[in-house]
Amino acid sequence: MGLWDEPADGPSAAPAPARERAGYTGYAEYSEYGGHTEYGGRAECAVPASGRARAADPQAPYRRHGTGVPAPADRSAAGDARGTGAAPRHGAVPWHEARRTARAAARRLGERVVPLGDEALGTALARGLAALTDLPSFDSSAMDGWAVAGPGPWLLRGRVLAGRQPARPVLDGHAVEIATGAPLPPGTTAVVRSEHGVVERHTDGDRLAMGPDRLAPAPGQDTRPRGQECRRGDELLPAGALVTPAVLGLAAAAGYDQLTVVARPRVEVLVVGDELMAAGVPRDGRVRDALGPLLPSWLRALGAEVTGVRRLPDDAGALSAAVAEAVAARGAHVVVTTGGTAAGPVDHLRAVLAREGARLLVDGVAVRPGHPMLLAALPPAAGAPGALLAGLPGNPLAAVAGVLTLVAPLLRTLAGLPAPAPYTAPLTEALTGHPVDTRLVPVVFDDDSAAHPLRFTGPAMLRGLAAADGMAVVPPGGARAGEEVTVLDTGLLGPAWGGR
Incomplete structure (x- = not known):
């Protein structure tokens, strides 16, 4: 045997069936x-x-x-x-x-500018990634439900969907049906989740009330205020960060169409x-x-x-x-x-x-x-x-x-x-x-x-x-x-x- 050789039948050798069960x-x-x-x-x-x-x-x-x-x-x-x-x-x-x-x-x-996509994956950011806008860039709803103003119950008036600006402010004592991600109408104090509210039919119009054993929402509840994640100019990632799929998503959300990366x-x-x-x-x-x-x-x-x-x-x-x-x-x-x-x-x-x-x-x-x-x-x-x-x-x-x-x-x-x-x-x-x-x-x-x-x-x-x-x-x-x-x-x- 050589200087560092071991005998093939050393004390740690297991019987063949046991070794086969182990995998190799x-x-x-x-x-x-x-x-x-x-x-x-x-x-x-x-x-x-x-x-x-x-x-x-x-x-x-x-x-x-x-x-x-x-x-x-x-x-x-x-x-x-x-x-x-x-x-x-x-x-x-x-x-x-x-x-x-x-x-x-x-x-x-050196640096190179590449489109926001697969070409950037696996590279390093050559410069820190700064937010080009506030995130979110507007006040929005975090849930499907109703944007409400003031204490309830609330008189229901209209609807706001994601990607559309509200037609008018919500008045005190009123509620507007709203989708997740939709801009909050001016005057909104909170959002009532769809599973927490009950719509009641009245002769003068539908009204929103809180469901059984549900408390009225606290001010700002289930909303996403503008700049909650970052403000424009904030550094989101430092230079040298690895560009992963999550980084591509963050850069897109922050307004980027291309990235400056290390070649x-x-x-x-x-x-x-x-x-x-x-x-x-x-x-x-x-x-x-x-x-x-x-x-x-x-x-x-x-x-x-x-x-x-x-x-x-x-x-x-x-x-x-x-x-x-x-x-x-x-x-x-x-x-x-x-x-x-x-x-x-x-x-x-x-x-x-x-x-x-x-x-x-x-x-x-x-x-x-x-x-x-x-x-x-x-x-x-x-x-x-x-x-x-x-x-x-x-x-x-x-x-x-x-x-x-x-x-x-x-x-x-x-x-x-x-x-x-x-x-x-x-x-x-x-x-x-x-x-x-x-x-x-x-x-x-x-x-x-x-x-x-x-x-x-x-x-x-x-x-x-x-x-x-x-x-x-x-x-x-x-x-x-x-x-x-x-x-x-x-x-x-x-x-x-x-x-x-």
Whole structure:
């Protein structure tokens, strides 16, 4: 066994029938990846009903310690038997530091004006949203019923419908039938709900009285006074707010036909590998390209505009030309590559970046899976400003770790979007940790918001991720059953405007 291997028949292994009832069977893989042992770990798997994670105190449950890697608050910087005090490998950036570097690697893009609609969804407001009018802009009825003046009973006179101005004021001792949202006639003191009033027939006309056991309405009852929600010029939302469907509705109510938002980051995806197939069942030593279909929608959920997805052979010249074209011809702010980040005979990415004069900002991250990922600043191309390149490993789950680690923070900065609030959840069972690296493990939430680790966590696997509600951040040394761990929202099941 390797240094971090566990026996397949360890004490936590359940009998096969129990594992099958839990949802998945077997144990996670260990694989050699780019010259380093890629640790998959082992976890029994259940797939309970999805629940909600708990909002976390930003200062808990982690605090910094000597290695720069987050550790549970009840562990000392000196480390324990699980090795939490160990230092990361030479050259590997601690996971939290890599995310901070990616967040700080770019500046917010410029503004653009877009119609009030789908084009604005998922962007950030470039300016605060100020009310263009009072809301409501006139005194109106909050209920179907009668607008009354003075004490009752009231003599009934006329009707006011929504969208129409009242013909005349309501006089003291009179009532006017009124619909929800209709303007209040001048002189109205309150509204009587339709279910609270009784119409009585009299020779001199119909009269409105309060129903049995109903009290006369208090002044202003069931009315919507002008400016109840806001006054003209009030800031409804600050700059940087995510444009969601609710924001579109608020902006429309406040009088907007278009919004000034931060431009979407343009991202080009380059999927590299001779072994990849675009269609059909894997065969003859080749595998299906999983990242070509996976990445574009995920990037769009992070607010990006995907300019193109191209498959490339393991050829340095083709890769160099594709990166140059993505920036100079397609105007990409970010180029995302998959594959070629390790040290194998056809892993050309680092050599291409060095030849083009790119500057490596992150060269390896202390995280499993996905540690060979990188982030580089590309030199300015002719007529185009410099762009950034995120190099993700070719193994699918390792590439997803790269998205969560480098690409998501980078895109949020470019798009002007704030980082999502952290969440934590208690683990339903212990998770073995890497001695020095952070682990990202797919989990599902139960009805009590506890996180159940999923199976199939090898770097080439997507089965666990496809069933996941999030990715648990397991610190070096592992985490105990019941321990709170940070959970990253994968965004896979979220709408395009809210994915994190």
